[in-house]
Amino acid sequence: MLVDYHRIIMQLVIVLLLWALTRLVRRINPGARVRRVCRYIWVFVFWIMSFINLGMYWAAYPIALWMVLALGLIFIQLIHNHEFIYRRYWPVFWNWSLLYAGIVFIASLFSGNLPLV
Numbered sequence: 001m002l003v004d005y006h007r008i009i010m011q012l013v014i015v016l017l018l019w020a021l022t023r024l025v026r027r028i029n030p031g032a033r034v035r036r037v038c039r040y041i042w043v044f045v046f047w048i049m050s051f052i053n054l055g056m057y058w059a060a061y062p063i064a065l066w067m068v069l070a071l072g073l074i075f076i077q078l079i080h081n082h083e084f085i086y087r088r089y090w091p092v093f094w095n096w097s098l099l100y101a102g103i104v105f106i107a108s109l110f111s112g113n114l115p116l117v
Contacts, residue, residue: 011052039094053105054108
């Protein structure tokens with residue numbers, strides 16, 4: 001299976017619409033809670049579209065690396081602060097998760113050449 005350009009265009013339109021909606025919501029309510037919720041939504045939308053692109057077999061690898069990222073952040077906080085505090089952990093985790101989910105999504109757009117297992 002080669003790259004499906006129709007699916008890529010549709011997903012990019014979804015990303016652009018979500019970006020416009022996020023900008024609109026942030027202008028209406030510029031609070032910190034809105035920024036957090038928008039970040040959560042972006043991460044989950046990227047993951048859902050990555051699952052669609054990769055399939056359930058290949059999607060397990062990015063999820064496993066996401067878990068390693070989470071554990072790595074926990075160990076960094078334990079070493080640096082000598083304690084684990086959720087209030088400090090979650091913002092950093094979601095920022096890194098958004099970056100990682102975006103990278104996985106972009107890579108998944110061109111995953112049409114992965115073998116079917």
